[in-house]
Amino acid sequence: xxxxxxxxxxxxxxxxxxxxxxxxxxxxxxxxxxxxxxxxxxxxxxxxxxxxxxxxxxxxxxxxxxxxxxxxxxxxxxxxxxxxxxxxxxxxxxxxxxxxxxxxxxxxxxxxxxxxxxxxxxxxxxxxxxxxxxxxxxxxxxxxxxxxxxxxxxxxxxxx
Amino acid sequence: xxxxxxxxxxxxxxxxxxxxxxxxxxxxxxxxxxxxxxxxxxxxxxxxxxxxxxxxxxxxxxxxxxxxxxxxxxxxxxxxxxxxxxxxxxxxxxxxxxxxxxxxxxxxxxxxxxxxxxxxxxxxxxxxxxxxxxxxxxxxxxxxxxxxxxxxxxxxxxxxxxxxxxxxxxxxxxxxxxxxxxxxxxxxxxxxxxxxxxxxxxxxxxxxxxxxxxxxxxxxxxxxxxxxxxxxxxxxxxxxxxxxxxxxxxxxxxxxxxxxxxxxxxxxxxxxxxxxxxxxxxxxxxxxxxxxxxxxxxxxxxxxxxxxxxxxxxxxxxxxxxxxxxxxxxxxxxxxxxxxxxxxxxxxxxxxxxxxxxxxxxxxxxxxxxxxxxxxxxxxxxxxxxxxxxxxxxxxxxxxxxxxxxxxxxxxxxxxxxxxxxxxxxxxxxxxxxxxxxxxxxxxxxxxxxxxxxxxxxxxxxxxxxxxxxxxxxxxxxxxxxxxxxxxxxxxxxxxxxxxxxxxxxxxxxxxxxxxxxxxxxxxxxxxxxxxxxxxxxxxxxxxxxxxxxxxxxxxxxxxxxxxxxxxxxxxxxxxxxxxxxxxxxxxxxxx
Numbered sequence: 030x031x032x033x034x035x036x037x038x039x040x041x042x043x044x045x046x047x048x049x050x051x052x053x054x055x056x057x058x059x060x061x062x063x064x065x066x067x068x069x070x071x072x073x074x075x076x077x078x079x080x081x082x083x084x085x086x087x088x089x090x091x092x093x094x095x096x097x098x099x100x101x102x103x104x105x106x107x108x109x110x111x112x113x114x115x116x117x118x119x120x121x122x123x124x125x126x127x128x129x130x131x132x133x134x135x136x137x138x139x140x141x142x143x144x145x146x147x148x149x150x151x152x153x154x155x156x157x158x159x160x161x162x163x164x165x166x167x168x169x170x171x172x173x174x175x176x177x178x179x180x181x182x183x184x185x186x187x188x189x
Numbered sequence: 190x191x192x193x194x195x196x197x198x199x200x201x202x203x204x205x206x207x208x209x210x211x212x213x214x215x216x217x218x219x220x221x222x223x224x225x226x227x228x229x230x231x232x233x234x235x236x237x238x239x240x241x242x243x244x245x246x247x248x249x250x251x252x253x254x255x256x257x258x259x260x261x262x263x264x265x266x267x268x269x270x271x272x273x274x275x276x277x278x279x280x281x282x283x284x285x286x287x288x289x290x291x292x293x294x295x296x297x298x299x300x301x302x303x304x305x306x307x308x309x310x311x312x313x314x315x316x317x318x319x320x321x322x323x324x325x326x327x328x329x330x331x332x333x334x335x336x337x338x339x340x341x342x343x344x345x346x347x348x349x350x351x352x353x354x355x356x357x358x359x360x361x362x363x364x365x366x367x368x369x370x371x372x373x374x375x376x377x378x379x380x381x382x383x384x385x386x387x388x389x390x391x392x393x394x395x396x397x398x399x400x401x402x403x404x405x406x407x408x409x410x411x412x413x414x415x416x417x418x419x420x421x422x423x424x425x426x427x428x429x430x431x432x433x434x435x436x437x438x439x440x441x442x443x444x445x446x447x448x449x450x451x452x453x454x455x456x457x458x459x460x461x462x463x464x465x466x467x468x469x470x471x472x473x474x475x476x477x478x479x480x481x482x483x484x485x486x487x488x489x490x491x492x493x494x495x496x497x498x499x500x501x502x503x504x505x506x507x508x509x510x511x512x513x514x515x516x517x518x519x520x521x522x523x524x525x526x527x528x529x530x531x532x533x534x535x536x537x538x539x540x541x542x543x544x545x546x547x548x549x550x551x552x553x554x555x556x557x558x559x560x561x562x563x564x565x566x567x568x569x570x571x572x573x574x575x576x577x578x579x580x581x582x583x584x585x586x587x588x589x590x591x592x593x594x595x596x597x598x599x600x601x602x603x604x605x606x607x608x609x610x611x612x613x614x615x616x617x618x619x620x621x622x623x624x625x626x627x628x629x630x631x632x633x634x635x636x637x638x639x640x641x642x643x644x645x646x647x648x649x650x651x652x653x654x655x656x657x658x659x660x661x662x663x664x665x666x667x668x669x670x671x672x673x674x675x676x677x678x679x680x681x682x683x684x685x686x687x688x689x690x691x692x693x694x695x696x697x698x699x700x701x702x703x704x705x706x707x708x709x710x711x712x713x714x715x716x717x718x719x720x721x722x723x724x725x726x727x728x729x730x731x732x733x734x735x736x737x738x739x740x741x742x743x744x745x746x747x748x749x750x751x752x753x754x755x756x757x758x759x760x761x762x763x764x765x766x767x768x769x770x771x772x773x774x775x776x777x778x779x780x781x
Contacts, residue, residue, distance in 0.1 A: 048625070048626075082705050085693065085694070085697050085701055085705070086691075086692050086693045086694055086697065087692065088691060089692075090689060090690065090691055090692070096691075099705065100705070100706075100707060119626060119627075119628050120628075121628055121630065122628075123692050123747075123757075125618070125628055125674065127628075138707075139707050140707070141705070141706045141707040141708070142706065142707055142708050142740075142741065145706065145708075145741055145742075145762050146762065146764070148762060149689070149761075149762035149764070152689045152762075153689060156689050
């Protein structure tokens with residue numbers, strides 16, 4: 030499974046309103062609710078599991094990337110939402126850089142082991158500077174989705 | 190006028206002169222202790238002061254108390270990290286090194302001064318140790334900023350070698366007086382001095398820290414006194430039981446200084462002040478004790494012995510003790526030159542003076558004068574040349590920039606936290622930002638912002654300006670993160686991600702991992718990552734960047750605490766084996 034298969038244009042937020050990582054979790058889960066990926070009655074429970082993982086330590090992995098993730102039995106398939114912040118989000122990342130790209134990644138309960146590599150691939154993809162720059166310059170969500178689709182299937186080049 | 194009134198007047202004047210001379214010392218680039226000695230000599234019976242002071246017993250008493258306080262303060266300031274970095278070469282230098290120095294100098298002295306070999310060895314033992322206070326003054330407050338390892342080795346060595354010199358001196362005197370013979374009984378004396386001193390010191394240190402954190406005293410000012418009282422008790426009890434009191438107070442200081450303590454700041458300040466007081470009083474007293482005219486008589490011979498000490502004995506001792514630890518020639522050279530002598534030799538030289546009687550015909554006055562001369566010469570020659578030597582050998586490192594923290598106001602007692610004041614410089618990361626935009630970790634609260642003479646209650650939208658003082662209440666352990674928030678922009682970020690890793694605290698439990706990632710780690714769920722990783726690695730392998738693999742996850746140590754606990758790890762997801770294969774195929778495709 031790759032990023033393009035998880036996302037679609039309506040689960041991408043091109044201009045996040047959130048200013049910290051707790052708000053961004055709410056905002057992206059609301060986006061998933063609006064897109065019909067998560068039932069409205071499950072919203073608060075899903076927010077809670079993501080927050081719980083985030084409380085143990087920030088998922089800000091540096092380079093302005095945050096990948097909040099969790100597993101829950103309230104979904105049947107992997108779902109994700111992607112957000113871009115123009116002003117930067119205070120994410121308590123180790124390198125103290127504000128986060129501009131946030132990928133929320135949710136896995137059905139008990140399936141994380143199976144999807145660990147999806148998570149690793151997402152992290153690797155976002156680690157590529159050109160990809161990040163392209164996403165940051167895209168005018169809207171559908172362009173962002175196009176960039177993701179063009180890059181997601183292509184494996185990152187091996188480091189020399 | 191009562192006698193005590195005169196005494197108070199004289200003490201006050203001498204202390205002030207001592208302090209004034211310290212201003213002069215900085216300007217002359219001379220170790221401050223030389224100036225203190227000079228003040229004493231000038232005030233003494235042969236100087237303009239004309240003070241007649243020849244009470245060796247009192248001088249010895251003052252010297253011993255002052256030394257104990259100085260060593261205790263030195264211990265308080267020795268970080269466990271420095272000890273961990275340097276303890277092996279330091280311990281060898283502090284034992285074998287002192288012995289080698291003492292023997293070589295002693296043989297030379299007995300030949301030069303035409304005294305018995307045993308008396309020569311006594312002199313060698315007296316000047317065998319490197320002076321802690323002199324080294325601290327130069328390394329901590331002086332202009333030199335040395336490479337970390339060298340600085341740590343020299344500090345720990347100089348702080349811990351006095352007990353060995355003291356023991357050798359007492360041993361030589363005991364042999365000279367016929368109380369013990371050279372052989373097993375002397376070794377037994379050594380073992381008991383060191384073992385009892387060490388055990389008392391460490392146990393006493395823990396007990397003191399425990400007591401300070403538990404006891405309820407009426408006034409904050411009583412806590413430093415409590416610590417001082419414990420220090421005296423530890424010294425006295427160790428000495429009474431046949432241990433080395435000096436070793437005991439030094440180790441107690443190390444233990445206390447590295448534990449979280451209520452009123453830590455005031456305790457440190459108080460003992461710092463006491464140590465300075467001890468320095469001035471001790472050196473001025475020792476200066477009073479000496480007769481400059483007698484120094485002239487021994488001058489030539491003392492210079493000879495001093496040359497042997499500085500150019501042969503110390504370098505050989507350093508070579509033998511530090512050889513196994515891969516120091517460069519330059520570093521060995523520098524360590525050889527830092528054989529500064531200080532108060533310990535002069536204090537030790539009063540031992541034979543006290544014990545000399547017409548019957549045992551000990552050459553005590555001669556030894557005292559020679560030792561005095563050697564100390565002054567060593568302090569002037571080596572003390573003034575250390576900075577140029579470090580520069581010449583290329584061992585200087587740029588001074589650490591001033592930390593953003595200006596002062597730690599106090600450690601709170603019943604609340605598990607600290608109050609810290611950050612001064613916002615022009616290049617601080619926080620300058621110009623709003624409070625709500627600061628990436629402050631949990632458990633950290635901005636209590637107030639002081640701007641000029643105004644106090645601003647912080648709100649989310651309050652903007653922090655250059656020149657502000659931001660006063661925060663911190664949970665212990667969060668300070669490094671907060672330092673980053675207020676640190677300089679030019680500072681390298683503390684954590685540059687080396688790989689794509691998710692950070693985790695060492696305190697995260699295995700159970701939490703299994704819950705988050707539905708993977709199985711072979712350890713009880715209550716185990717923390719810190720414990721599980723250290724168990725896998727063993728104490729030898731637990732180091733920065735060490736890696737443990739649990740199933741598909743690889744954990745790398747990103748940060749260790751001073752006590753060796755794993756504080757932060759980076760979790761990476763290992764590629765699937767078929768992934769690596771397909772990647773290898775693709776790269777071949779790429780070449781074709």
